[in-house]
Amino acid sequence: MKVIVTNQTDAILPTSKILEKIAKFILKEQNQPRYKISVGVFYVDEKRINEINKEYRNKDKPTDVISFRMIDNPKFLKLNKKNFPLDYDKKNRTIYLGEIFICESVAKEQAKEWKHSQYREVVELFCHGMLHLLGYDHEEEEDLKIMREHEQIICENLDRLLKKAG
Numbered sequence: 001m002k003v004i005v006t007n008q009t010d011a012i013l014p015t016s017k018i019l020e021k022i023a024k025f026i027l028k029e030q031n032q033p034r035y036k037i038s039v040g041v042f043y044v045d046e047k048r049i050n051e052i053n054k055e056y057r058n059k060d061k062p063t064d065v066i067s068f069r070m071i072d073n074p075k076f077l078k079l080n081k082k083n084f085p086l087d088y089d090k091k092n093r094t095i096y097l098g099e100i101f102i103c104e105s106v107a108k109e110q111a112k113e114w115k116h117s118q119y120r121e122v123v124e125l126f127c128h129g130m131l132h133l134l135g136y137d138h139e140e141e142e143d144l145k146i147m148r149e150h151e152q153i154i155c156e157n158l159d160r161l162l163k164k165a166g
Contacts, residue, residue, distance in 0.1 A: 049103035067132035100129030
């Protein structure tokens, strides 16, 4: 599992190493291979997330996290070369799932509301984004319920994962 982090803010936020440990747990929980997968993560400011939100979601306001899935996997097939031959990068020997954009300042505000650290909030937003990249959505009530169940399992394990990774 490879997570490529680009921090476009001044904040100290979770590193690739931390996010890779969490991503491996998510992939394992989803019964997906934990290797040969890569994801891009961008920490951005409100102005940039607003531009992205407006351009791609037609919403002219900042948001906490936006994910761009590169693979359409509605049947939740195993993410491997056999099932996704056109998405397999031979040079890097990986499948690129997509990109997650996290707004540092929105995460900071939400952390205050939830009474936990900004660091924890950013990790939770990363988990949410990973589930989107894996094919989950919350447009319909039933889909929201399923996604929340998976988020709950992940969040119950976050403290252990963060200690282990740290």
